[in-house]
Amino acid sequence: MADSLTLRAPLDMHLHLRDGEMMELVTPLTAETFSGAVIMPNLVPPVDNLKRLQEYRERILAAKGDHKFDPYMTLFFRDYTEQELAEARDQIIGIKLYPAGATTNSEAGVKAIDSVEHVFKMMEEMGIPLMVHGETHGFVMDREREFLTSYRHLAEKFPKLQITMEHITTADAVSVLDEFENLRATVTLQHLIITLDDVAGGLLNPHLFCKPIAKRPEDREALLNAALEAHPKLMFGSDSAPHPRSKKECCGCAAGVFTAPLAVARLAQLFDQHSKLDNLQAFLSDNAQRLYGVNPPAKEVTVERGAFTVASAYEGHGQTVIPMHAGETLDWKISQID
Numbered sequence: 001m002a003d004s005l006t007l008r009a010p011l012d013m014h015l016h017l018r019d020g021e022m023m024e025l026v027t028p029l030t031a032e033t034f035s036g037a038v039i040m041p042n043l044v045p046p047v048d049n050l051k052r053l054q055e056y057r058e059r060i061l062a063a064k065g066d067h068k069f070d071p072y073m074t075l076f077f078r079d080y081t082e083q084e085l086a087e088a089r090d091q092i093i094g095i096k097l098y099p100a101g102a103t104t105n106s107e108a109g110v111k112a113i114d115s116v117e118h119v120f121k122m123m124e125e126m127g128i129p130l131m132v133h134g135e136t137h138g139f140v141m142d143r144e145r146e147f148l149t150s151y152r153h154l155a156e157k158f159p160k161l162q163i164t165m166e167h168i169t170t171a172d173a174v175s176v177l178d179e180f181e182n183l184r185a186t187v188t189l190q191h192l193i194i195t196l197d198d199v200a201g202g203l204l205n206p207h208l209f210c211k212p213i214a215k216r217p218e219d220r221e222a223l224l225n226a227a228l229e230a231h232p233k234l235m236f237g238s239d240s241a242p243h244p245r246s247k248k249e250c251c252g253c254a255a256g257v258f259t260a261p262l263a264v265a266r267l268a269q270l271f272d273q274h275s276k277l278d279n280l281q282a283f284l285s286d287n288a289q290r291l292y293g294v295n296p297p298a299k300e301v302t303v304e305r306g307a308f309t310v311a312s313a314y315e316g317h318g319q320t321v322i323p324m325h326a327g328e329t330l331d332w333k334i335s336q337i338d
């Protein structure tokens with residue numbers, strides 16, 4: 001069994017960097033180990049025009065320091081005009097659709113998905129990918145499964161529109177992925193590891209609470225198998241979603257798990273545990289490069305077997321964030337970054 005592995009240009013295809021002091025704190029933590037990341041637009045107010053997007057990108061580039069790191073920008077879906085889309089096309093990797101109220105900072109999202117199909121049509125014609133937080137407003141455990149109907153409808157009606165099912169959490173979603181050529185998906189680290197039991201089966205763990213909520217053991221199994229086999233349409237997207245400690249350890253805990261600083265080491269441990277280290281490169285970079293046609297800056301990240309104790313908190317810029325696995329010791333660590 002290999003005791004180390006060098007990963008080329010790791011990519012995080014779903015990342016929240018926030019803004020202001022939180023952005024200052026968390027951006028270098030991703031920029032250090034990843035060559036690029038898809039930056040989610042759910043700021044307050046949302047990133048839904050080019051001026052805001054360009055300014056946000058500049059702030060990210062300033063916050064990343066000297067690290068080689070490409071932020072792949074997204075716009076927050078709204079009823080864009082053809083001219084707006086044409087101007088945005090070369091500056092974005094895609095447009096992210098949130099059903100209104102489905103998750104953190106999504107109040108400005110779409111209220112009725114069938115009322116915006118003219119925008120999907122234009123995006124299809126212009127080759128702009130659509131990324132989707134795919135949950136209905138149904139019972140919390142059924143929201144993703146119910147939304148699969150919308151994915152099927154969109155995939156069929158707009159066969160040239162590239163649609164990413166973001167942060168999938170169910171076995172059903174894995175199956176739908178194979179039904180349509182134009183569907184692809186991201187999956188998080190936590191959904192490969194935990195189930196609802198880890199969130200709420202014993203003492204409540206707010207640091208594992210996110211949307212979509214972690215599901216059943218058989219769902220985790222299906223997601224994990226697809227990731228370990230480096231399913232060609234599945235990409236790593238951490239959905240690392242930092243919230244201040246005070247917004248997590250309180251009554252009315254915000255949804256989001258912060259995994260950016262430990263994601264690569266923890267994925268190496270997971271793939272090693274299942275003797276699938278050889279497939280990590282595809283899951284963590286090659287699939288995304290092929291599906292999105294991105295060409296990230298060169299970066300080699302070597303992981304090796306060895307103890308790595310995750311910080312109990314990340315602090316700085318007046319912010320405190322608690323990561324997943326806080327204070328725990330992992331079996332794999334990053335040993336070198338070139």
Ligand SMILES: NC(=O)N[C@@H](CC(=O)O)C(=O)O
Pocket residue numbers: 016042103104105133209210211212239241242255256257
């Ligand atoms: N995943 C989450 O639970 N939260 C994300 C939003 C999202 O990706 O849905 C956040 O912005 O905090």
Ligand SMILES: [Zn+2]
Pocket residue numbers: 103133166167211212
């Ligand atoms: Zn989401």
Ligand SMILES: [Zn+2]
Pocket residue numbers: 014015016040239241
């Ligand atoms: Zn997210």
